[in-house]
Amino acid sequence: MDFQPTQDQRDLRAGVRDLLAGRYGREALRASVDAGGALDRDLWRELGGAGLFALRLPEERGGVGLGLPEAVLVFEEAGRALLPGPLVATHLAAGAVPGAAEGTAVVTAFDLDGPLVAHLGDADAVLGEDPLPAGTPVRSADPLTPLWRAEPAGGAQVDAYREEGALLTAALQVGSALRTVELAVRYAGEREQFGQPIGAFQAVKHLCADMLVRAEVARTAVYAAAVTADGAEVAAAKLLADEAALRGARDCLQVHGGMGFTWEADVHLHLKRAWVRARQWGTAARAEEFLAERLLEEAVVP
Amino acid sequence: MDLTYTEEERDFRARLREWLGKTLPELPARPSPDDWPGRRAYDLGWQRRLHDAGYAGLHWPVDAGGRGATPTQHLIFLEETERAGAPYVGANFVGLLHAGPTIAAEGTAGQRARWLPPVLRGDEVWCQGFSEPGAGSDLASLRTRAVRDGDAYVVTGSKIWTSHAEVADWCELLVRTDPQAPKHRGISWLAMPMDAPGITVRPLRTLAGSAEFAEVFLDEVRIPVANRVGEENDGWRVTMVTLSFERGTAFVGEVVACRRTLALLARTAKANGRWDDPVLRRTLGRLNGEFGALWRLTQWNVSEAQRSGGVPGTGGSVFKLAYSHARQELYDAAAEVLGADSLSLEEEWTLDRLSSLSYTIAAGTSQIQRNIVAERILGLPKGR
Numbered sequence: 001m002d003f004q005p006t007q008d009q010r011d012l013r014a015g016v017r018d019l020l021a022g023r024y025g026r027e028a029l030r031a032s033v034d035a036g037g038a039l040d041r042d043l044w045r046e047l048g049g050a051g052l053f054a055l056r057l058p059e060e061r062g063g064v065g066l067g068l069p070e071a072v073l074v075f076e077e078a079g080r081a082l083l084p085g086p087l088v089a090t091h092l093a094a095g096a097v098p099g100a101a102e103g104t105a106v107v108t109a110f111d112l113d114g115p116l117v118a119h120l121g122d123a124d125a126v127l128g129e130d131p132l133p134a135g136t137p138v139r140s141a142d143p144l145t146p147l148w149r150a151e152p153a154g155g156a157q158v159d160a161y162r163e164e165g166a167l168l169t170a171a172l173q174v175g176s177a178l179r180t181v182e183l184a185v186r187y188a189g190e191r192e193q194f195g196q197p198i199g200a201f202q203a204v205k206h207l208c209a210d211m212l213v214r215a216e217v218a219r220t221a222v223y224a225a226a227v228t229a230d231g232a233e234v235a236a237a238k239l240l241a242d243e244a245a246l247r248g249a250r251d252c253l254q255v256h257g258g259m260g261f262t263w264e265a266d267v268h269l270h271l272k273r274a275w276v277r278a279r280q281w282g283t284a285a286r287a288e289e290f291l292a293e294r295l296l297e298e299a300v301v302p
Numbered sequence: 303m304d305l306t307y308t309e310e311e312r313d314f315r316a317r318l319r320e321w322l323g324k325t326l327p328e329l330p331a332r333p334s335p336d337d338w339p340g341r342r343a344y345d346l347g348w349q350r351r352l353h354d355a356g357y358a359g360l361h362w363p364v365d366a367g368g369r370g371a372t373p374t375q376h377l378i379f380l381e382e383t384e385r386a387g388a389p390y391v392g393a394n395f396v397g398l399l400h401a402g403p404t405i406a407a408e409g410t411a412g413q414r415a416r417w418l419p420p421v422l423r424g425d426e427v428w429c430q431g432f433s434e435p436g437a438g439s440d441l442a443s444l445r446t447r448a449v450r451d452g453d454a455y456v457v458t459g460s461k462i463w464t465s466h467a468e469v470a471d472w473c474e475l476l477v478r479t480d481p482q483a484p485k486h487r488g489i490s491w492l493a494m495p496m497d498a499p500g501i502t503v504r505p506l507r508t509l510a511g512s513a514e515f516a517e518v519f520l521d522e523v524r525i526p527v528a529n530r531v532g533e534e535n536d537g538w539r540v541t542m543v544t545l546s547f548e549r550g551t552a553f554v555g556e557v558v559a560c561r562r563t564l565a566l567l568a569r570t571a572k573a574n575g576r577w578d579d580p581v582l583r584r585t586l587g588r589l590n591g592e593f594g595a596l597w598r599l600t601q602w603n604v605s606e607a608q609r610s611g612g613v614p615g616t617g618g619s620v621f622k623l624a625y626s627h628a629r630q631e632l633y634d635a636a637a638e639v640l641g642a643d644s645l646s647l648e649e650e651w652t653l654d655r656l657s658s659l660s661y662t663i664a665a666g667t668s669q670i671q672r673n674i675v676a677e678r679i680l681g682l683p684k685g686r
Contacts, residue, residue, distance in 0.1 A: 001311065001374050003601045003605040004303070004605045185680045185682060199682035200682070200684065204682075205682050205685065206673075206676070209673075209676040212679065213675065216617075217592070217596065221595035221598060224601075227303050233598075236590070239591045287591065288591070289583065291590040292583045292584065292586050292587030295565055295586060295590050296572060
């Protein structure tokens with residue numbers, strides 16, 4: 001047993017981080033906000049070219065031929081960078097919807113716990129749906145996730161994708177959670193009050209420590225679920241990652257004080273996206289009920 | 303990221319499982335928790351069986367008398383013994399998990415030869431003389447003083463929260479050997495024989511009602527200078543070695559026990575109708591997810607230690623923080639399952655609930671662990 005990532009996996013993660021830092025840095029992020037979350041098609045094609053969507057498609061079908069462990073490492077980086085768009089749905093559609101693997105098509109899904117669907121206006125297809133349904137735009141809480149109210153025509157055939165969707169979404173949440181720890185720690189080390197950096201105060205220090213603990217536990221759960229693909233581990237990964245991202249962003253906002261409550265700080269972007277993802281591919285309630293049922297099935301040595 | 307076990311590791315597990323299946327039914331009945339001499343005999347008997355079967359000091363280096371097993375094999379050992387319901391390390395805790403590894407890492411050849419074999423064979427019990435009434439989490443502010451007199455230290459002071467003090471043969475003792483030095487620099491680590499004149503042990507009753515640990519009073523106790531492990535006034539560094547072992551591996555087996563408890567709780571709730579309460583059901587489901595993840599975190603930390611050569615890192619503090627709180631939530635959930643019966647001390651889960659209150663305090667409080675995570679992992683500035 002060696003649970004640590006292999007050198008190839010580390011290199012892959014580092015490569016994606018570099019790519020995103022160059023192609024989707026803070027200026028691009030704020031430009032996306034100003035554009036109301038409209039997708040940058042050039043960026044989408046570049047992500048496709050880098051293999052983000054075709055990562056798990058077999059090589060003989062034009063994919064990269066890697067597995068879930070590699071996919072969660074890549075999605076963790078996408079979450080860290082707050083990369084917008086229906087990344088999970090398009091990734092799941094690779095090989096099934098023409099153009100998804102290459103990033104020439106944008107594919108969304110009825111993955112929310114309700115009648116809303118994200119990025120419908122930019123979408124070329126909806127996973128498991130044909131034709132593309134019509135929808136009414138809804139003002140979205142997350143400036144990077146435009147929402148439409150729409151009815152699935154074909155009954156939203158997303159059940160087959162639910163577990164993988166939940167796991168990849170959890171990986172995005174973990175990336176965001178780890179990023180908010182970094183943002184909070186950096187701010188706490190720079191911002192001075194009462195003659196010293198606020199990070200020297202235990203109250204602030206303990207907020208940051210708890211953020212890291214939640215993120216690290218969630219990250220391990222996500223990695224383990226990627227390796228085993230076990231349903232209960234996927235549910236646990238989603239549950240813990242949602243919580244790490246949500247509470248991490250809130251604590252990060254708290255550490256930033258009044259600055260954290262402004263539009264200029266990126267913290268709210270992490271929090272709002274985490275809210276969206278917590279509703280995608282399965283909620284906390286669903287995960288907890290599933291994990292409870294699983295307990296009854298476990299063999300118990302008295 | 304590979305969670306599969308090698309053929310060698312699977313073979314190790316299979317042989318251990320077979321041995322446990324054969325050995326556990328032969329064990330005598332467990333003594334009551336308050337019967338310290340009985341517990342000592344029981345725990346040492348278990349240690350002797352482990353020794354004779356070649357499982358003693360599994361994770362210790364070979365030149366310290368151990369098996370030199372990989373961290374993964376140690377993990378398998380803890381998992382299998384807990385799963386089979388084997389005795390907990392008990393009175394051997396300090397010897398096997400604190401003092402032993404410290405002597406193995408920092409002791410002279412003579413000290414290793416004197417103290418390590420009896421721990422592995424199950425002949426001697428150690429206790430831990432670190433905490434003091436006035437020191438608490440600020441361990442380095444300890445005041446028990448040792449004055450050099452010829453070839454001995456004369457030690458006066460008192461220690462507290464000392465588990466197994468009444469039945470221990472040795473105590474790993476922190477003393478102040480230089481009162482003028484900065485507080486972290488004037489400390490030394492001594493092995494104190496518990497039968498030396500001048501030692502008084504007074505049992506302390508915990509909130510769970512049991513005499514779980516003791517106060518130890520030291521009145522001009524003479525301890526040979528040869529019993530000092532590490533240099534004089536270098537005891538703080540030696541202690542940090544000990545504490546890294548404590549946080550690194552000491553709680554690993556308990557995660558398995560918690561998962562078993564959780565599954566039993568679910569069955570009990572199903573049987574008594576409490577399962578129909580969605581709030582309780584969801585709490586149990588959440589705990590299932592948390593303990594599953596904590597088990598994976600254990601494997602993660604063990605893999606990391608294996609790559610870095612076996613010394614546990616600061617990941618232990620992350621684990622301890624998450625684990626100690628989850629464990630308390632587990633027993634709060636048990637109380638919900640039991641309902642009014644949770645007020646009865648006849649229920650084992652009630653006693654476990656009371657005991658679990660120590661988890662966020664013992665071995666470094668959650669507040670101290672958060673400081674460690676914030677300062678040593680995240681690099682935040684030190685507070686005043």
